[in-house]
Amino acid sequence: MYDVIIIGAGPTGSTAAKILSENGYKVLLAEKFKMPRYKSCSGQLISKTINLVHTYFEETVPDYVMCTPAESKGMIFTNDKGKEFRFEQKGLNVWRSSFDNWLAEKAAEKGAEIRECTSALSCEENDNAVTVTFKGKNIYTEKAKYVIDCEGVVGTLKRKIKKYTPQYITTFQTFNKGNINLDYHYFYAYLQPELSEYDAWFNVKDDFIILGVAVKDISKIKYFYNQFINYMQEKHHLWIDEQLKAEKWLMPYIQPGCVIDYGIGRILFAGETAGFLNPMGEGISAGMESGYYAAKAIIQHFDNLNLIYDTYKNTTSALQNYMKRQWNFVAGISDSFKKMKL
Ligand SMILES: Cc1cc2nc3c(=O)[nH]c(=O)nc-3n(C[C@H](O)[C@H](O)[C@H](O)COP(=O)(O)OP(=O)(O)OC[C@H]3O[C@@H](n4cnc5c(N)ncnc54)[C@H](O)[C@@H]3O)c2cc1C
Known part of the structure; x- marks a missing residue:
């Protein structure tokens, strides 16, 4: 019998596992894939994320998880009218597989049992416990007093627990050898509706020039990607020698209201599974923060489920407000995002 079973060893799950384990709770952290597992990501750690790593893990992000250029100088947004907005803020550029694996190792050092290549198929609540x-x-079962579901975007388990139809955005990005007339230290996001159905982006990781588009309708990937490539060739002298990799992924369809689903019964949701994600897809900080507060709420009120939910909701209200402020900000610079507020 575990105190808490955590599903998914992303930043959300590992943060929750670390906090619970160091407080003496018996924790199982189950991950579907072999670690280090791959996650499609731009790997931008904003200063908020770096501070959360310091606060929750009492460590600095190690050099070996970083890619070149390791230091990010900020973000440059181009709005739907083609106007540029620069946001200077120091951040880090990491490979997610290494970064996430490092967080999971930190949770293991505090006593969390990590079980890789282990998929949670279903959860059933009975006798004041959850059987996973x-x-x-x-195929086998394990029992815990609580489950924190941190399975990320796809939410297979959540869809079984709660009957609902999730809405997704599909991301498509390519890794290329080539050249471009932009500063590799920035993350560039393009909000013009002719280039994507959400945003398009450019960044550099090691030797790769990464170009991506986000769409609601998966059949439009090719169209928007070509539009974006043409735009970057024309505006920024993009030159691609060779495309080495292309990948599709999913992202929750982030809505302006930032509705959060905290869980059901003894199964709490955190990170992307709960809906914690900032517009433009910055989700590592929101994942870590929600994982931390879900764990803290369980620690504070282990024997009182209602108080766990009250505390989890109260302690994450600042995070939800932060997400809303981010929304207002993006809507303030781009009409295409403003329309989504309706
Ligand atoms: C293209 C792209 C670029 C992005 N760029 C950035 C960025 O630069 N900066 C940023 O902050 N955020 C970025 N994000 C968002 C960020 O990746 C996510 O918000 C973040 O990973 C969410 O963390 P999580 O722990 O909730 O979920 P995840 O990191 O997705 O982790 C969930 C884990 O659960 C595991 N899992 C799933 N189902 C099961 C199961 N049934 N049983 C066991 N394990 C399971 C998965 O294998 C996975 O390891 C980006 C997203 C995309 C798609």
Whole structure:
């Protein structure tokens, strides 16, 4: 019998696992894939994320998880009218597989049991506990007083627990060898509706020039991607020698109201599973913060489920407000995002 089973070893799950374990709770952190697992991501740690790493993990981000250029100088947004907005803010540029694996190792150092290649198939609540069915080498069950579901965007488990139809944005990005007339230390986001159905972006990781578009309608990926490439060729002298990789991923369809689903019964949701994600897809900080507060709420009120929910909601209200402020800000610079407020 575990005190808490955490599903998913992303930044959300590892933060929750670390906090619970160091407070003496018996924790199982189950991850579907072999660690370090791959996650499509721009890997931008904004200063807020770096501060959360210091606060929750009492460590600085190690050099080996970073890519070149390691230091990010900020973000440059181009709005739907083609006007540029520069946001100077020091951040870091990391490979997610290494960064997330490092966070999971920190949770393990505090006593969390990490079980990789282990998929949670279903959760059932009975007798003041939750039984989780897992698929590893075979199918078996484990029991815990609580589950924190941090399975990320796809939410297979959540969809089984709660009947709902999630809305997704599909991201498509390519890794290229080539050249471009832009400063590699910035993350560039383009909000023009002719280039994507959400945003398009450019950044550099090691030797790769990364170009991506986000769409609501998956059949339009090719169209928007070509539009974006043409735009970057014309405006920024993009030159691609060779495309080495292309990948699709999902992102929750972030809505202006920032509605959060905190969970059901003894199964709490955190990170992207709960809906914690900032517009423009910055989700590591929101994941870590929500994982931390879900864990803290369980620690504070282990024997009182209602108080766990009250505390989790109260302590994450500042985060929800931060997300809303970010929304207002993006809507303030771009009409296409402003329309989404309606
Ligand atoms: C293209 C792209 C670029 C992005 N760029 C950035 C960025 O630069 N900066 C930023 O802050 N955010 C970025 N994000 C968002 C960020 O990646 C996510 O918000 C963040 O990873 C969410 O963390 P999480 O821990 O909630 O989920 P995840 O990191 O997705 O972790 C969930 C984990 O759960 C595991 N899992 C799933 N189902 C099960 C199951 N049934 N059983 C066991 N394990 C399971 C998964 O394998 C995964 O390891 C980007 C997203 C995309 C798609």
